[in-house]
Amino acid sequence: xxxxxxxxxxxxFPIIGTIFGLGILIGGIFFKNxxxxxxxxxxxxxxxxxxxxxxxxxxGAEEIAEKLPSVTHHIIHEHEExxxxxxxxxxxxxxVSLIGLYLNFKNxxxxxxxxxxxxxxxxxxxxxxxxxxxxGGEIRxxxxxxxxxxxxxxxxxxxxxxxxxxxx
Numbered sequence: 001x002x003x004x005x006x007x008x009x010x011x012x013f014p015i016i017g018t019i020f021g022l023g024i025l026i027g028g029i030f031f032k033n034x035x036x037x038x039x040x041x042x043x044x045x046x047x048x049x050x051x052x053x054x055x056x057x058x059x060g061a062e063e064i065a066e067k068l069p070s071v072t073h074h075i076i077h078e079h080e081e082x083x084x085x086x087x088x089x090x091x092x093x094x095x096v097s098l099i100g101l102y103l104n105f106k107n108x109x110x111x112x113x114x115x116x117x118x119x120x121x122x123x124x125x126x127x128x129x130x131x132x133x134x135x136g137g138e139i140r141x142x143x144x145x146x147x148x149x150x151x152x153x154x155x156x157x158x159x160x161x162x163x164x165x166x167x168x
Contacts, residue, residue, distance in 0.1 A: 003060020011054040011136065014090055015129035017047030022122040029115055034104045037115055041097035041104075044118065047125075048094025051087045058083060065139055075145075079135035086128040093121045 001009075021043035028036030058080065065071050096118050103111040138145045 002064060003057045004064040007054060007057035007061035010050050010057065012133075013050040014047045014054060014086065015126075015133050017043050017050065018090065018093070018122055018125045018129050021047060022119065022126055025115060025119055025122065029112075029119070034111070038101055038104055041101045041118070044090075044097040044122065045094045045101075048090045048097075051090040055083065055087050068140070070142055071139055075135070075139055079132065079139060082128065082132040082135050086125065086132045089121060089125045089128055093118060093125055096121060 021040045024043065025037055025040035028034070028038075028040055062076050062080070066073065066076055096114060100111065100114040100118055102108075103114055134144065
């Protein structure tokens, strides 16, 4: 298994884990249930860990992907920039989640405040996760690139023009 393969295996959990964690945390807040909140916090910590692994394998994946046809440095760089922003947010969310776990176990008065802070950070994480996932997908899935419909509509070579001229 090379870095590109490993990167593709681990890079989904930071995004999906944050989405699930956000939903679970909102449920924990709504039901005023610390156990449910703790489940969300653990998901956020695991998402932060997977984010670190994803960042660690990203450079190796880049070395492999940049040699592939239709993969430009710009596309990889855009994904890398988004991934760095997401990683920072998820590291912060993981830290806040550890604090939330500790405060919940101690039945501290500030535990609810931390859960609302975690929701805010997680919302930012979900937004950046969507952006990161999309830019990562665009590396090999040319059909989801912004200019994909223009590429489909454009003639591929001069032979297509000649064929169109023959029909008239």
